[in-house]
Amino acid sequence: MNVSTSPKFKENVHGALRDESLQRALGRLKTGFRDKRLAAINNLPEFEALRDQACDIKNHTLENLDHYLLKFEENVKANGGHVHWCADAAEARETVLRICRDKDAKSVLKGKSMISEEIGLNDFLEKEDLKVVETDLGEYIIQLRHEPPSHIIAPAIHVHKEQVADSFRETHKGRDPNRSLAEPRELLDEAREVMREHFFAADIGITGANFLIAETGTSVIVTNEGNGDLTQTLSRVHIAIASLEKVVPTLEDASSILRVLARSATGQEMSSYTTFSTGPRREDDLDGPQEYHVILLDNGRSNMLGTEFQDMLRCIRCAACMNHCPVYGAVGGHAYGWVYPGPMGSVLTPSLIGVDEAGHLPNASTFCGKCEEVCPMRIPLPKMMRHWREREFEKHLSPASMRFGIKAWAFLASRPRLYRTATGLAAKVMNKMAGGRGRLAKLPLAGGWTQIRDLPAPQGQNGKTFKELWAEKQAQKARGSK
Amino acid sequence: MRNSAKVSSRDAILGRIRQSLGREAGQYDAPKDVLDRLSAPKSNAVVPARAQISHDQQVALFEQMAIDVNATVVHTAGFEDIPREVARFLAEHNLPARVKTSPDVNISGLPWSETALEVTAGVAGPEDAVSVTSSFGGVAETGSLMLRSGAQTPYTLNMLPDTHIAVVKASEIVGTYEEIWARLRTEDGQGNMPRTFLWVTGPSRTGDIEQTIQLGAHGPRRLHIVIVDDQAS
Structure with a gap:
């Protein structure tokens, strides 16, 4: 699993607040995300009703998670694909490696996947001498910088274009050293060119999945760049890695949730590409992967079912909560110290790596309630952060001074x-x-x-x-x- | 070494889920509402009202929504007009006069020789800068093209070339995604999907450098939609 710096949250925060370049980047959250989201939902009168419908779908699915996962598995197999159930990060990594070895693979292309970050896949595969290339522009930039993502849908949001240019000059050898890389367009064009060479040389293509559809055994990715599509189409083997709660019953259910996803995330009516992949290429197909694998990762989720944290499993990773969070807006994603930042991370991280490790995160909140207000899946994030604070208190993890203060207050408050x-x-x-x-x-x-x-x-x-x-x-x- | 059979992760995960959900031992069969939902999928109760309009209005909405996401749209009276339109579009944008089309005979069999274009059919390769493909349909609510992979419609044509020209019949433009799924089930049988079914809403884009939106990240820089008015009286 990825090493966390969550226990050092307070130190991380001090660093982040002093980081001018980060502060400039975070200043763009309003026009980049918040204003666009608002415009998109104002343009759709049914948005609130669609939120309710999306919640109902996920709640129904979670209550029947075993049934839908089994149906999903059955249909992947019926279409000639493979499903690998993985209990934890280590098992998921080993499973991916085994598939790579079976295919004598040398190179692995990656579409953007937060689950891959969660299981620390890239470092692991590189240690096994596989060449790993992230194809999403943001992920590619942070891969070159040897950094984790600082936002779940805009991983390089903390990086400014001069830094991107530096990384490109250093990595893309054999090009004119005096070429201009001053503008985002020039940077993008160079990345596009470099990536094309990778696309045509890849053995294994790994993507995440925004949805798994039980009815058809389909995995769905939602992207804007088209990198995920090229990754999974041009590679010999497509591996989709997804956590258990990504499953939904039918194509209609996925479509309904898709109506709130992009609008909440980037403020688009729909992302450029929504891709439904089912099994390997068919007999008469002229392109597509020869093999299709789905890694179904648990990594702590089955234990969240039936608890006060079950609602968190409705999360569709749109990032609206962090885009609107005053704490995220002040400190950025790296300060949180693990894969998932912002309010959704403050709830999810303690569930996945333990409250001992991530106990600071549920305190990274002003309880302004904005995250719950904008969450398309109506996840009661502040309430769940309070649950974690209670657990932290019960486990005596909060500092002595705070415990003394709370006790003193309780003594007074119970004596009017x-x-x-x-x-x-x-x-x-x-x-x-x-x-x-x-x-x-x-x-x-x-x-x-x-x-x-x-x-x-x-x-x-x-x-x-x-x-x-x-x-x-x-x-x-x-x-x-x- | 102990001789106990290792519980597979599949069984362990399912066991934990069942325990968390309070399933009683042995009561692991899916209930009727789950089976019904899967065997006879229903449309959604809430769908955008904006697409609940006449078919002509749906075609107009599809066009407007596609333009809003940086696609360009033209109408032709029939399929036979497509080669001329493709030639016109490529000349107007100073693009190469070489085209790769879907093997789909509705596209590859058009009178391309009436133009000066160099036309071949098949999958897209690194050298292909322009593709012309057929579509399964279009969805008005977001101006999204519906594209299926198959022997007649290889997938790479949608994604590799710099310029993607997609042909869609006006009669196959519908209001919502749900209507597309209903049609796909009728044509392919329930539960069957092509290897890839793709919704395309505008050309490829990214905001990954300083949140500046730019077109043409890894997929097509240009998306040109040709609506064939096959229902015009």
């Missing part, structure tokens, strides 16, 4: 008279300390807050508490109505 006295006193003291400014630049035990901004001091007549003001107001009212 003492609570009133203490808060009344605190309000008056803080009001005094603030003098006429109404703000506190420093406060004992609250350095984390006051280090970067002032704390508003209790206002009003000498810092009266809400309860005191309320009581006064009620008394005034009573007098007035007499």
Whole structure:
């Protein structure tokens, strides 16, 4: 499995906030994703009803997951394909390697796949002396930079074009060293040219899958570049790697969910290419792969079923949650320290690699609720982050100071008279300390807050508490109505 | 060494799923609603109202939606007009006069000799810059072309050439994706799919460099759609 730096989340965040180039990139989230999504859903009056329909489909599927997976398997086999059930990342990697070895493969082409990131496939295959090339432009860029993706649909969102040009000059040897690579168009054209050579030389083509369709034994990819299509068509063997919850019952069910996917992700009405692949090439086909394999990965998902985290398995990886998250928008994807960033990652990562490792992530939230609001699958992300916080607390993973603070607060809060006295006193003291400014630049035990901004001091007549003001107001009212 | 049979991952995963879902031992058969859903797939209750219009309006909507995603669209009165239109389009955009068509006789059998184009039929290779293909249909709600792979319609023609010219009959443009699936089941039998069924909505694009949208990432840079008005009276 991929090594995580999630335990160092706080250090990662400090680095990210100081990274000017990252901050510039994150500044483009609004026009790049948020505005386009809003325009797309405003253009479709049925969007809310389609969200409900999509949720119903996934809920029904999850309640019958065993049945639909078996049906999917049956239909893949009926079409001449192979299904490999893999319990964990290691088994999935070994299975891919075995297929490569069986075919005497030397080169592996990759379409974009987050599951491949989750199981750390590239490093593993490279250690086994296979040449691995990512074909999605964003994935290719970060592969050259030896970085993980920082966004689930825009993996190189943190990279600026000058950095891409540097990587290309370094990697694409034998080209004019003085060629211009200043514009995105020039970079894209060069990548397109280089990639064409790879496409025609590939043995194995690996893609992810946005859906698996039980009715027909089909895997579906949704792309814009066309790289996934070339990867899976020109290679001798097509391997689709997908996690269990990607299955849906029928073509109609997939189509319904597709109506909310691209609109939520990039704000497109539909992605450029939606590709339904079933089995290997047919007898009279003139192109297409000779073999078709599906890797069905569990890696912790079956244990999420039937728990408070089951709803997370509805996720279709559109990235709307991170595009709208103020925390993601401030720190970017790498700070989260593992494959899935943003709110969906804060919920999913602890399920997959453990709350001990990823306990910081559910705290990376302001609980503004925007992620749930924009999630096309209506996943209650903030509620699930709270579940993780509770588990973290129960497992004594939160720092001692925080536990002491919460205990002290609980002691006060369960004793109303003492609570009133203490808060009344605190309000008056803080009001005094603030003098006429109404703000506190420093406060004992609250350095984390006051280090970067002032704390508003209790206002009003000498810092009266809400309860005191309320009581006064009620008394005034009573007098007035007499 | 212990002599116990290793539980396969398949059985282990299914076992965990069944346990998580609270299945009782031995009660592993799919219930009726699951079997019905799979054997007689239904259209969706909610589909975009924008496509619930007359057929002429659906053709117009298909055209508008395709243009909105950077495709170009023309109409021809019949199939025999296609070679001239292809020649015109290629000349207008200063593109090579060499074309690879689907082996589909509806396309490859057209009067290409009336043009100066060099035309062959078959799969696409690295040298092919322009393809002309037939389509299974079109979907108005998003301006998406429906393309199936097969002996008559090899898949690489849709993806490798820089310029993809796709021919679609007006009579085969429908409102929604659901109508396409219904037709595919009627023609191929329920549960049967070609190796690849592709929805194309505009030319290839990417936003991977600084979120600047550019056309022609790895697939075609240009998508030109020829609608044959086969129903015009």
